Amino acid sequence: MLLTLRCLWPWLQPHRVVLLSGSLWILLSNLLLLSLPLLLRQAIAAIEQHDWNQVRFCAALMVLATLLGALSRVQSRLQILGCGRRVEVDLRRQLFGRLLDAPAPFFDRLGTGDLISRLTNDLTQVRMVAGFGLVSLINALVVYSLTLTAMLWLAPLLSLLALLPFVLLLWAVKRISRQVLHYSARTQEQLGGLSDRVDEAFNGQRSLRSAGFEPLVQRQFDAANAAYLADAEALARSRSLLVPLMSLVTPVGLLLVLFVGGRQVIAGSLQLGDLVAFNAFLVQLAMPTLMLGWILTLFQRAATAFERLDLVLQLPAVAAHPPAPPAPVPPCGAPAAEALGPRSGPTLRLQGLRFAYESQRTAVLGPLDLTIASGQCVALVGPVACGKTSLLRLLTGRYPLPPGMLFIDGRDIGSLDLEDYRRRLSVVLQEGQLFSGSLAQNLTFAAPATPAEQIDELVRQVCLDEDLARLPAGLASRVGEGGLTLSGGQRQRVALGRALLRRGDLWLLDDPFSHLDGATADRLWRQLRPQLAGCTVVLALSRVRLACQADWVICLEQGRVREQGTPATLQHSGGDFARRLRQEQLAEELGTNDASSLSRQGGEVVADGR
Numbered sequence: 364m365l366l367t368l369r370c371l372w373p374w375l376q377p378h379r380v381v382l383l384s385g386s387l388w389i390l391l392s393n394l395l396l397l398s399l400p401l402l403l404r405q406a407i408a409a410i411e412q413h414d415w416n417q418v419r420f421c422a423a424l425m426v427l428a429t430l431l432g433a434l435s436r437v438q439s440r441l442q443i444l445g446c447g448r449r450v451e452v453d454l455r456r457q458l459f460g461r462l463l464d465a466p467a468p469f470f471d472r473l474g475t476g477d478l479i480s481r482l483t484n485d486l487t488q489v490r491m492v493a494g495f496g497l498v499s500l501i502n503a504l505v506v507y508s509l510t511l512t513a514m515l516w517l518a519p520l521l522s523l524l525a526l527l528p529f530v531l532l533l534w535a536v537k538r539i540s541r542q543v544l545h546y547s548a549r550t551q552e553q554l555g556g557l558s559d560r561v562d563e564a565f566n567g568q569r570s571l572r573s574a575g576f577e578p579l580v581q582r583q584f585d586a587a588n589a590a591y592l593a594d595a596e597a598l599a600r601s602r603s604l605l606v607p608l609m610s611l612v613t614p615v616g617l618l619l620v621l622f623v624g625g626r627q628v629i630a631g632s633l634q635l636g637d638l639v640a641f642n643a644f645l646v647q648l649a650m651p652t653l654m655l656g657w658i659l660t661l662f663q664r665a666a667t668a669f670e671r672l673d674l675v676l677q678l679p680a681v682a683a684h685p686p687a688p689p690a691p692v693p694p695c696g697a698p699a700a701e702a703l704g705p706r707s708g709p710t711l712r713l714q715g716l717r718f719a720y721e722s723q724r725t726a727v728l729g730p731l732d733l734t735i736a737s738g739q740c741v742a743l744v745g746p747v748a749c750g751k752t753s754l755l756r757l758l759t760g761r762y763p764l765p766p767g768m769l770f771i772d773g774r775d776i777g778s779l780d781l782e783d784y785r786r787r788l789s790v791v792l793q794e795g796q797l798f799s800g801s802l803a804q805n806l807t808f809a810a811p812a813t814p815a816e817q818i819d820e821l822v823r824q825v826c827l828d829e830d831l832a833r834l835p836a837g838l839a840s841r842v843g844e845g846g847l848t849l850s851g852g853q854r855q856r857v858a859l860g861r862a863l864l865r866r867g868d869l870w871l872l873d874d875p876f877s878h879l880d881g882a883t884a885d886r887l888w889r890q891l892r893p894q895l896a897g898c899t900v901v902l903a904l905s906r907v908r909l910a911c912q913a914d915w916v917i918c919l920e921q922g923r924v925r926e927q928g929t930p931a932t933l934q935h936s937g938g939d940f941a942r943r944l945r946q947e948q949l950a951e952e953l954g955t956n957d958a959s960s961l962s963r964q965g966g967e968v969v970a971d972g973r
């Protein structure tokens with residue numbers, strides 16, 4: 364419990380005034396409720412003295428105290444539960460911010476579903492503890508301290524007797540709570556794993572269905588679900604012991620009090636009114652004691668939740684940068700590239716660069732020694748998995764690198780303000796990831812104020828004009844989650860248009876034409892090139908023909924440079940680039956889209972099975 368409070372305190376601190384005021388209302392409501400047994404005691408004494416007026420007076424005061432107590436209880440709940448909600452909002456904001464800025468290896472380690480589970484299930488646990496949990500805890504503390512003081516003042520010996528079952532209870536609770544903590548952690552982990560599976564299945568549902576993998580995925584999901592159920596049942600068993608145990612304590616105490624106190628009243632050493640008041644105090648302890656079991660499990664689950672959230676909260680804090688200014692919008696009608704003046708992309712220098720993913724032992728890149736000059740357009744080509752994407756990822760600065768390996772304009776990438784650096788980037792990924800919203804919103808993501816004429820121009824530049832005419836609502840068409848309703852090629856072109864409006868001067872393009880037919884890819888690249896004048900461009904390509912329009916070509920193999928040069932030199936060098944180019948040309952002549960279906964025999968390129 365202390366651990367949870369320690370984790371919670373930094374989040375509660377900004378709301379401490381509301382919290383204090385809520386606690387004062389709790390104190391007031393309990394003081395009013397505490398007056399009830401004392402008034403009852405007075406009323407019984409008045410009955411014994413046949414003083415009916417005094418009885419009526421006490422009854423009226425009891426009604427008043429109950430009403431005021433209820434009102435102050437409502438007030439305390441409103442304030443502290445509101446505080447819980449505010450803590451939840453603050454935490455969610457921080458978590459989201461840290462995730463947005465998290466380095467890429469973090470996402471390699473954790474699945475999306477697991478992260479979503481942390482931001483939903485675990486956050487809910489924290490909200491529960493910061494709201495209801497805190498109200499109940501403060502209430503229990505206040506009730507215990509006030510009521511016990513009153514009981515000790517009224518009848519010290521009886522109090523000790525009545526408290527005897529509580530000592531046994533504490534011992535039992537300690538044992539049970541260890542189990543609760545253990546199973547809480549396991550169920551929360553399992554829930555994260557289940558969310559991961561759901562996320563994967565939904566994201567990949569089209570491939571799953573077309574490959575007929577549903578039964579297999581269902582079986583895997585059932586197994587994970589069954590494991591979760593087993594732990595959840597074990598958790599429920601442990602928790603179910605707590606409440607009955609708590610509910611036994613007060614009746615046992617009452618029995619002891621009745622047995623010993625009753626004899627004292629008969630012997631004349633205790634007033635009847637004192638015994639009745641004492642019992643009323645003991646009854647007042649029943650509810651907080653019952654709640655104590657629930658509070659304990661709540662705090663334990665929150666401790667696990669905090670541990671899971673900490674993984675995200677421990678990520679480096681996002682620097683308090685001013686919000687990025689929206690991309691400048693050229694005057695209407697002016698071609699985007701010229702209207703805003705020339706751009707000068709950075710010079711990139713790779714010096715003995717080596718890189719391995721955390722999950723792999725061997726390096727996927729390096730050693731690489733390369734210089735890409737400012738304003739140069741460099742094509743990266745090579746067989747699948749040769750490291751093209753990995754190199755582009757490193758250039759985005761998302762993967763931390765040891766110093767001395769990658770320099771941007773002569774400065775080590777580690778010493779740059781990454782926020783500033785990323786503002787220079789226009790990145791297009793292989794799959795052209797889009798955001799939910801309309802096509803126009805996706806195109807103008809970086810510059811929402813772009814005028815309509817400018818958007819139309821952009822649509823032409825990325826060869827989307829014909830597609831647009833076929834879409835039901837044109838630019839206003841919704842693209843669905845991640846661009847679900849668009850084809851792969853359409854997604855790639857929207858992503859390119861979005862990058863154009865961002866106006867970065869370092870372009871990192873990961874095979875952005877892979878889903879396009881040869882003619883469209885050629886036309887698009889021809890139209891794009893002038894727009895990128897002055898920018899440094901690194902373009903990974905699976906279709907090598909497009910590399911002929913680059914300034915420089917780098918052929919990678921297993922993470923190293925196999926050959927490099929101008930396209931013209933490489934075309935005539937008889938090396939890997941020339942061979943790939945010939946394969947591709949032959950595939951086109953034969954009407955095959957896939958150049959990999961062609962193999963090399965004795966220096967000649969032949970088509971498989973032809």
Ligand SMILES: Nc1ncnc2c1ncn2[C@@H]1O[C@H](COP(=O)(O)OP(=O)(O)OP(=O)(O)O)[C@@H](O)[C@H]1O
Nearest residue numbers: 471720722723727746747748749750751752753754
């Ligand atoms: N996030 C990752 N975690 C671990 N290994 C990875 C990760 N991404 C890529 N790899 C590995 O790095 C190697 C290079 O992959 P990369 O995606 O850079 O190749 P590529 O040349 O872009 O391939 P393709 O042409 O198929 O897109 C591969 O062996 C791949 O398994």
